[in-house]
Amino acid sequence: MEMKKNIANSLAEGYCNSLTQYSRWLTREVTIGDIPMGGHHPIRIQSMTTVDTMDTLGSIEQTIRMVDAGCEYVRITAPSIKEARNLEEIKKGLIARGYNVPLVADIHFTPNAAEVAARIVEKVRINPGNYADKKRFDELTYSDLEYQNELDRIYKKFAPLVKICKEYGTAMRIGTNHGSLSDRIMSHFGDTPEGMVESALEFIRICEDLNYYNLVISMKSSNPLVMVQAYRLLVQKMRAEGMNYPLHLGVTEAGDGEDGRIKSAVGIGTLLEDGLGDTVRVSLTEEPELEAPVAIALVNRYSRRAEQTLPLSEEKIDISPLDKISSDAEAIGAISYSKRESQEVNAFIGGSMVPRVVVDISRRNLKDPFILKDVGYRYDVLLDKYHMGDQSVDFVYLASELPSFTMPGNLKQIYDFTTWQKLNNKNNCHPFFTLEEYNRATEKDLQLNLVLVSNSDFEGDEFANLLLDKTLVFVLETDKEHGMADQRQFFKELVKAGINTPVIIKRSYKVEEFSGPLNDVMSPEEPVSKLQLYAATDVGALMVDGLGDGIWIDSPATSTEKIASASFSILQATRSRISKTEYISCPSCGRTLFDLQETTQLIRSKTSHLKGLKIGIMGCIVNGPGEMADADYGYVGSGPGKITLYRGKEVVKKNVSTPDALGELIEIIREDGKWVDLDD
Ligand code: SF4
Numbered sequence: 001m002e003m004k005k006n007i008a009n010s011l012a013e014g015y016c017n018s019l020t021q022y023s024r025w026l027t028r029e030v031t032i033g034d035i036p037m038g039g040h041h042p043i044r045i046q047s048m049t050t051v052d053t054m055d056t057l058g059s060i061e062q063t064i065r066m067v068d069a070g071c072e073y074v075r076i077t078a079p080s081i082k083e084a085r086n087l088e089e090i091k092k093g094l095i096a097r098g099y100n101v102p103l104v105a106d107i108h109f110t111p112n113a114a115e116v117a118a119r120i121v122e123k124v125r126i127n128p129g130n131y132a133d134k135k136r137f138d139e140l141t142y143s144d145l146e147y148q149n150e151l152d153r154i155y156k157k158f159a160p161l162v163k164i165c166k167e168y169g170t171a172m173r174i175g176t177n178h179g180s181l182s183d184r185i186m187s188h189f190g191d192t193p194e195g196m197v198e199s200a201l202e203f204i205r206i207c208e209d210l211n212y213y214n215l216v217i218s219m220k221s222s223n224p225l226v227m228v229q230a231y232r233l234l235v236q237k238m239r240a241e242g243m244n245y246p247l248h249l250g251v252t253e254a255g256d257g258e259d260g261r262i263k264s265a266v267g268i269g270t271l272l273e274d275g276l277g278d279t280v281r282v283s284l285t286e287e288p289e290l291e292a293p294v295a296i297a298l299v300n301r302y303s304r305r306a307e308q309t310l311p312l313s314e315e316k317i318d319i320s321p322l323d324k325i326s327s328d329a330e331a332i333g334a335i336s337y338s339k340r341e342s343q344e345v346n347a348f349i350g351g352s353m354v355p356r357v358v359v360d361i362s363r364r365n366l367k368d369p370f371i372l373k374d375v376g377y378r379y380d381v382l383l384d385k386y387h388m389g390d391q392s393v394d395f396v397y398l399a400s401e402l403p404s405f406t407m408p409g410n411l412k413q414i415y416d417f418t419t420w421q422k423l424n425n426k427n428n429c430h431p432f433f434t435l436e437e438y439n440r441a442t443e444k445d446l447q448l449n450l451v452l453v454s455n456s457d458f459e460g461d462e463f464a465n466l467l468l469d470k471t472l473v474f475v476l477e478t479d480k481e482h483g484m485a486d487q488r489q490f491f492k493e494l495v496k497a498g499i500n501t502p503v504i505i506k507r508s509y510k511v512e513e514f515s516g517p518l519n520d521v522m523s524p525e526e527p528v529s530k531l532q533l534y535a536a537t538d539v540g541a542l543m544v545d546g547l548g549d550g551i552w553i554d555s556p557a558t559s560t561e562k563i564a565s566a567s568f569s570i571l572q573a574t575r576s577r578i579s580k581t582e583y584i585s586c587p588s589c590g591r592t593l594f595d596l597q598e599t600t601q602l603i604r605s606k607t608s609h610l611k612g613l614k615i616g617i618m619g620c621i622v623n624g625p626g627e628m629a630d631a632d633y634g635y636v637g638s639g640p641g642k643i644t645l646y647r648g649k650e651v652v653k654k655n656v657s658t659p660d661a662l663g664e665l666i667e668i669i670r671e672d673g674k675w676v677d678l679d680d
Contacts, residue, residue, distance in 0.1 A: 014239075015232035016274035020489055022305045022482045024275040025235065027246040030214050032171045033102030033122035035072050037216060037278050038246030043299045044279035046073035046248075047291045048106065053083035053090075053590040060093040062288065067101050070292035073279070075104040075125060077590040079622075084116035091120060104173070106589065107131070108622045111157055118164045123171040123216075128203045129180035130622075132157040142187050150184045155206050162210045171214040172207070173248055176200045178221035178230070179629045180622075191629050193219075193230035197237055204243065216279065218248035222584045222616075223630045224267035224573055225337055227251055228544050231271050246278035247271075253584045253616070256285040256600060261294055262536040262569040268298055269537025270544050273484045283587040285600050285617075291587070297533050305481055339546035339576075340495060342502040345473055346448040348394075348412070349549050350502030354577040356550035357567045358414065358504060359560050362399035369405040372396075374561035377408045386411075390579040390611050391568045397432070397552070414450060417441065432475070435462040450475050450504070455490040468501055475552065477506040484541045491547045504550035507538050511557045531558050532566045536573065543574035578612045584631050585617040592619030593637030594658060603635060603662060609678055610669070616646070632674075635665055647672070 017023035029039035037044050047066050051058040053076055063074045078084040087105055094101065105117030105124045111131065118124050132154045142150065165172050176196045181189075185202075189195030196219050207215055217238075219230035231247060238245065251267035254260040264282045271277050280295040344351030364371045369379040369386075376392030379385075386408040395412045400419040407413060413429045420431035421443060430448045433441065438451045439462055449471045455478065457463045466472075480486040487505060494501070509531055535553045542548050551570065553563050571577035583604060588596035600617050607615060616631030621638065628634040634646030638654065643661035645653040645668060656664050669675045 015235045016276060018275070018485075019492075020485050022273075022275060022302070022485070024302070025244075027244045027278055028213065030171050030216055030246055031169060032073060032104075034100060035102055037171075041278070042303065043272075043277055044072045045070050045292050045295045045299065046075065046104070046279055046281050047071050047288045047295075048075040048077070048281070048283075048587065048589055050288055050588045050592065050596075051590060053077055053079075054086055056086060056089045056093060059090045059590075060097070063090070063094060063101065063103075064097065064099055065287075065289040066292060067099055069289040070296050071101070071288075073102045073104055073123070075106050075281075076121075077106040078110070078113045078117050079108070079591055080110055081113050081116050083590065084110075084113040084120070087117055087120045111161060114161050115164055118161060118170045118172075119168050121170070123173060124161070124165065125173040125175045126161070126203070127175055127177055127180060128199045129177060129182050129185070131203075133182040133184070142184060147184065147188070151202060154202065155209075158203065158206055159210060162207055162212045165214065166210070166212050169214075171216065172212075173216040173218060174200045174203045174207075175218040175220065175248065176230075177252060178219075178223070178226055179252075193226060193233050196221075196226075196230040197234045200234065201237065201241075204245070208243075213245075215245045216248050217245050218250060220250050220252040221267075221630070222251065222253040222263075223575070224251055224263055224270070224540070225544055225575060226630075227267045228270050229336060231276060232274075235276060247276055248279045248281065249277040250281040250283055252283055253586045253618070254283050255583045255585050256597070258532060258565060258569055259572070259583070260284045260286070261532050262540070262566065263573040264294065265298060265533040265536035266540030266544060266570065266573040268295075269533070270541035272298060272302055273482075273537060273541050285583075285585040285587055285596050288587070294533065297530050298537065301534070301537075337544075337546055340491060340548075341500055342549050343470060343500045345471060345502055348448070349473055349504075350500075353549070355543070355548055355571055356394040356504065357564065357571070358395040358397055358506075358550060358552035359393045359564050359567070360397040360399070360552075360554055361560055362397060362401045363556065364560060366398070366401050366403040367405070371560075372408065372411075374559065375411075375564045377411060391564065393564050393567070394550070395430075412448075420445075435460075435466070439465050439467075445471060447471060448473060452477060452506075453490070454478060455480075455486045455493075458490060458493050468499060472501050473549070474501055474503045475506050476503050477508065483507065484538050487542060488545070488547065491542070491545075502549035503547070504552050505539050505542055505548045506552040506554065507535060508554040509534060509558075529558070529562065529566075531555050531562070532569075535566055536570050540570050540574050543570065543576050548576075581608050581610045581612070582614040583617060584614060586619050588619045591622060593640060594619065594643075599635070603665070606662060606666065607669075610674065610676060613669070613674060615665075633665060633669060635661060 017025055027038040030037045049059055049062045051062050066074050102122035105121045107114040107126050109130050114124050176199045181191055181195050181199055185195045185199045200217050219234050221227040249268045249271055251264045254263040268280055280299055282291045282294045284291050342350040349356050359375050377386040377388050395414050397414045400416050414432050417431040417433045417437050423429055430445050432450045434452055450473050452475045476487055478486045539551050551567050553567055568579045585600045596619055614631045616628050616634040618636040621636050628646050628649050636644050638644040641658050642655040643658055645665050652668055653664055
């Protein structure tokens, strides 16, 4: 018992309460109008308007649609004093219609607008990267004295806002963005998670010095890996400094459709799994009222999740508690990414191979070769051959069903062991064993054997008796509600035991697991699949930690096409396997200079075949070229009807007229030798 208590204390030094049980990190309560955040309050849902803040009626009506969709706070941009003042009109209009939703003013660069807004709305969001800094985007170096002088300068600029917030009871979010760190932070830390955390801490310390604690913190990035690492590091540092401010979770510029949802779920869901997060904003390049249902679907899983102890008790780990948390974090690569080392099997899976995708097709019509189109193999009747692409799955599972057509030569088939044994032609076919079957089998595949395991098997005799040879691949399943942590613990034990067998992460979703219908229809055109969100959370959270050599999502109620597509999107979002073009598009807001949704679709229609390219599409350059930190090319609004084109952070063409901008972007890509002509 005492040991457990010590471990709990030592875990408090880490980035979450527990790596093995669901336990929400208890933050301090923050007052935001009538809807408090943090503490034991539910995880709050919020979003941001996209219409011009000077369009009072438009802002009111959009805010109402967002509240009706589930938003508990609504953020509105205030680029200058004029918009900040208009927040009062918007607020009055909302109250007149019976909507008392807390409003949040979004501030960049304009302390004077913040000081006006803080007297009107319930919360202001400032970006520490650009609140008090006119960024020069230069590679500056600072001596210790110069650095301290900068901090003193920020104090003077920031303190008035803090005092107003104190006086008016206004909350504040210190919202760091990976793409917009100050020159000062960049000079010391680069655009790293450490820099993001320090950027917020500088401002938090000023608030605390002025005895102001009504704070919420965020660490956003368009790269879910960077985002997760930054939040974890933030929590670790806050705990070390005795702070417990609520966390606002979000993946910025996540894009739209399936990719936007999956990228958001990988980042936000990973942190929610660890019990972190007090409010969620999902950023999609779609109408803002479509964001709340996605956030709600992510968050609702935890309102029901019971605290759950996993089978391997902490007492069994024979190391000191303080060592435990650091070695656990190290074993799972929690703060900085490192892939778990595994051996390569059959020159196909594990080692340096990309994670493999398995899809179950055993319930499909196995007399029809055209069904394989859903898993990336298009059958050509005339040529009697299959065409494959970047999203062709690697394995199909057939259980005990035999197809009556010839399978593609490069698609590996998995059969239950007893069926596999009876196959006349075992070429490209591999057996799937239970642990018991594997230990007793007299016939095995010479190349690749898959064995189903779960975390609880680790302690058993069957596992102890396993022959860990160079043909073995684990398929790791879980039936636990807090399944990610259950599977993570298995990985941790493998690492500790020095077992480098590749592992395919398998998650199964029964229809009953989804509350309400499987696909909640959010608008007539846009079905949102909870499967995408759940699988991206559960599997993505492990991939973010470098765990897993393959994924197998099983959901009998979901089409194989959708499962295959979600699998590749999860791998893309975790940067573990790139199979398509990535769009880092902002959700748009009142600063937007063109129609983000339409433009994103247009750019996608011309560039979606450029696998691996990351294209940033931003309504404005509020965060500076750093916003392009994660993109290869950028298409950014620079004025009405004007677009500036970037190559990474470098401006290549300024103020191109909108009709010419896409063509010019393609030319730049072509000049760089990265353009590929599409076949007619
Ligand atoms: S990048 Fe997009 S969401 Fe961000 S401030 Fe500019 S227009 Fe608004």
